[in-house]
Amino acid sequence: MSTEILKQVIVDTEAGFIEFARNNYQQHRNPVISVVSSGCLICVIWKDTLFVANVGDSRVILGSHKGKFKRLHIDQVVRDHNCQNWDIQNEIIESHPNDHRRLVEVNGKWRVRGLSEISRCIGNAYMKNKEPFTDASNFEAPLGHRVSLDFEEPFLSAEPEVYSRVLKDTEKFIIFGSGGFWKKITIKEAAYIVNTRPRNGIAKRLVMLAQAVAALERRKRYNDILQAPKSSHVSGRRVVADDGSRTDFHDDMTVIVVYLDKMPNGGVRPQIRSYRGHSNTVRSSDFRNLDDM
Known part of the structure; x- marks a missing residue:
């Protein structure tokens, strides 16, 4: 495993989707696929080393206990590519x-060309490639995804941020979260909850x-929120939102918590508590998993 392998995985994923x-x-x-996009976060623990590749606004948070009093220390491992960040x-x-x-x-949020909150993603082909997605005379992006045709350089990128580090005994847990989650919860809040609450059901919490x-x-x-209609839907070339739908409250959320417990032989054994709040479709999430639980 290496950061170069993770880079290549995302390159291949982007090429396949485009x-x-x-x-x-x-x-x-299904021409609406040209305006579909997603973040992509890949994490691998290999021989006590954490490897991360991120494109989009997901975040990886590493919680450690440091110093004489084992105080909680929080690190954001890689950048998120949200346009609200000055560096982005x-x-x-x-x-x-x-x-x-x-x-x-x-609406108080910076967006690339007024459309995308993130500068890097998988997909959104029409903002990366003029040909064939915007040169065609019959091109019509869905409402809310329209961009003028006068661009020469791609507005968005799929280049990931990559990172690796050897895990230490002081590092206790990792929180992986999608952008929809971090829009509502701060890094400090999430880390405090994971550090102080029971492990069972922590991601759902x-x-x-x-x-x-x-x-x-x-x-x-x-x-x-639970009683609201569950998602928007795609109709023809337009994305149609139900009045008062779940997507009016928040974006899709995925959270995974990994506890780094030491094994007797000194290796790292991740204990995974994951909760998925989405379904594997090209459409918006219907959040069925939360209701089932």
């Missing part, structure tokens, strides 16, 4: 110095807390 989107667009089977904004400005619309603020925050922001009750 080809899939191109075939669907050219053959008029500077990258976009430097890559498109002559485009005054490279960053547009929409984090997701439920994030949903409670989402409800509070909308001045709703937690049960209002």
Whole structure:
């Protein structure tokens, strides 16, 4: 295992998806695939070494106990590529110095061309490749995903941030979370909960807390989220949102917590407590797993 292997995995994933989107667009089977995107976070623990590759706004948080009093220390292992971060904004400005619309603020959030909150992702082919996704005279992106055709350089990238480190005895847990989760819960809040609460069901606890925050922001009750229609749906070339749907409260959330317990022989044995709040489809999540539990 190496960081180069993880880089290549994401390169191959992006190439495969772009080809899939191109075939669907050219053959008029499902042209909306050209505006579908996702973050991609890959983590491997190999021979006591943590390897991470990230593209998008997911985060990896490493919790450690340090010092005489074993105080909690928190590290964000790799950057998230959210346009609210100053360093990401500077990258976009430097890559498109002559485009005054490279960053547009929409509802208090900075977005690439007013469309994407993240600068790197898998997919969103129409913002990376003019041909064939925007040169065609009949191109019509779904409402909320439209971009003018006057760009020469790709607006988005699939280049991952990669990282590796040897795990130490002082490092106690890792939290992996998708962007939808970190929009509602801070790094410190998540780390404190994992450090102080029982392990059983910890990832579900984090997701439920994030949903409670989402409800509070909308001045709703937690049960209002659970009773809301579960997702938007895709109709033709347009993304149609149900009134008061779950996606109006929060984005899809995936959380995995790994505890780093020492084995007698000195190796690292991850104890995984994972909870998935999405379904493996090209459509929006219907969050069925949470209701089942």
